[in-house]
Amino acid sequence: MQSLSIQHAQPGMRIINDIKDGNGRILLPADCTLDERKLKALRSWGITEVVVDGAEALRPGKVELPEAQSLQVEAIVCERFRHNDPADPAVEEMKRLVFNRVAKQLGYLHGTAQR
Amino acid sequence: MAPLSAESIAANTTTVASLPELHQQLEAAILSPASTLDDLARIIGNEPGLAARLLKLANSALYRHSGPIETITRALTLIGTRQLQELALATLVIERFRLLETPQLSMREFWRNALATAIAARVIAIHLRERDSERFFLAGLFHKIGRLVLFTDHPELATQSLIQAQQAGLLLSDAEEQLLGFHHAEIGHALLKQWNLPALHCEGVRHHIAPSIAPTTSVVACIVHLANWLADGAAFGHAGDHFAPRLDPGALRTLGLCAATLESLLNELERQYQDVEPLLLGETDG
Numbered sequence: 001m002q003s004l005s006i007q008h009a010q011p012g013m014r015i016i017n018d019i020k021d022g023n024g025r026i027l028l029p030a031d032c033t034l035d036e037r038k039l040k041a042l043r044s045w046g047i048t049e050v051v052v053d054g055a056e057a058l059r060p061g062k063v064e065l066p067e068a069q070s071l072q073v074e075a076i077v078c079e080r081f082r083h084n085d086p087a088d089p090a091v092e093e094m095k096r097l098v099f100n101r102v103a104k105q106l107g108y109l110h111g112t113a114q115r
Numbered sequence: 116m117a118p119l120s121a122e123s124i125a126a127n128t129t130t131v132a133s134l135p136e137l138h139q140q141l142e143a144a145i146l147s148p149a150s151t152l153d154d155l156a157r158i159i160g161n162e163p164g165l166a167a168r169l170l171k172l173a174n175s176a177l178y179r180h181s182g183p184i185e186t187i188t189r190a191l192t193l194i195g196t197r198q199l200q201e202l203a204l205a206t207l208v209i210e211r212f213r214l215l216e217t218p219q220l221s222m223r224e225f226w227r228n229a230l231a232t233a234i235a236a237r238v239i240a241i242h243l244r245e246r247d248s249e250r251f252f253l254a255g256l257f258h259k260i261g262r263l264v265l266f267t268d269h270p271e272l273a274t275q276s277l278i279q280a281q282q283a284g285l286l287l288s289d290a291e292e293q294l295l296g297f298h299h300a301e302i303g304h305a306l307l308k309q310w311n312l313p314a315l316h317c318e319g320v321r322h323h324i325a326p327s328i329a330p331t332t333s334v335v336a337c338i339v340h341l342a343n344w345l346a347d348g349a350a351f352g353h354a355g356d357h358f359a360p361r362l363d364p365g366a367l368r369t370l371g372l373c374a375a376t377l378e379s380l381l382n383e384l385e386r387q388y389q390d391v392e393p394l395l396l397g398e399t400d401g
Contacts, residue, residue, distance in 0.1 A: 003373055005376070005379055006379070007378065007379060022244065046242075048376050049373065049375035049376055080348065080358055080359050081358070081359050082358060083286055083358050083359070083360070083361045084359060084361055084362050085362070085364075089373070089374040090373070090377065091362055092374070093375070093377050094344075094345075094348050094362075097377060097381055098349055101349055102350075
């Protein structure tokens with residue numbers, strides 16, 4: 001079971017767990033289906049992640065790069081995180097984020113919006 | 116000569132042995148029931164360029180205010196006296212250290228890394244709804260100050276630690292530990308104590324490398340640890356490390372954070388960093 005960042009949550013997704021605030025009060029019960037209004041409310045409550053049905057498949061991946069570039073970026077990321085446990089989900093997620101960041105820094109992301 | 120210890124390195128440093136006097140003046144004024152916001156503003160105004168810099172920070176992406184803040188008195192009201200005191204301290208300490216030269220470490224890159232860690236620590240603290248998020252900013256900013264002292268005061272040991280780390284593929288903090296018997300966090304802790312900073316900052320710096328093995332759980336240390344991991348992992352600046360530090364899984368558990376939160380934390384760090392870096396580390400122009 002994996003949680004999904006609220007940025008990637010979309011209407012129609014079904015949440016698996018109760019969503020609670022810091023005091024344990026239930027904001028949205030398990031099994032309810034997200035819609036725009038509920039997503040807006042979750043954001044305004046400061047909720048940053050939700051556990052939804054099939055979240056694993058929905059999590060954003062790495063950016064698509066030609067193989068040579070991809071291998072180069074992967075090598076940089078793996079070297080940088082060599083003292084970290086690759087099986088730790090937080091390490092795995094950070095490596096994905098850093099992969100995209102390094103690809104951007106190397107100028108491999110053509111046509112992506114500049115800040 | 117007595118063997119080197121973290122305490123002796125801090126005690127003998129000639130770089131920034133004590134805090135700027137302005138910090139103590141603000142401290143005294145904040146504690147005095149007779150002083151007013153205007154008194155605090157006057158103390159800040161005595162330091163050339165400081166008021167302008169603080170106003171820029173008050174109007175930066177660090178804060179979200181509805182309108183521009185144009186005076187220090189107003190900034191003190193909106194941001195808080197303690198918060199502004201900590202920002203003033205951050206600005207002054209960076210100013211002093213910026214003039215130093217170390218052969219192996221670019222001062223600008225070092226402070227970029229420190230600033231990113233400071234911003235990340237504050238972003239995490241705000242996410243966790245911790246009170247007084249500037250405390251975390253300062254603890255993040257100073258997390259590797261011990262290394263800066265080591266590099267400026269003992270360049271030969273610094274070089275040795277770098278070579279050792281490089282040859283064996285070690286984390287620099289592990290190489291420091293092998294070489295000295297302690298690492299930069301211990302030196303930083305000793306220095307911050309010498310500066311009379313609150314225990315909270317000191318503990319946060321001391322245990323930032325492996326917060327899980329601290330004798331008592333320190334939320335600040337966990338936050339600084341995660342902030343440093345984000346800043347080093349995403350390569351904001353450079354403070355001598357070739358690798359991202361080891362993530363302490365216990366720190367995330369203590370803070371109740373999970374992998375899915377990292378993206379929004381990193382995005383917010385990036386956004387604030389882009390805005391604040393030129394303000395704090397840009398050329399001095401008042």
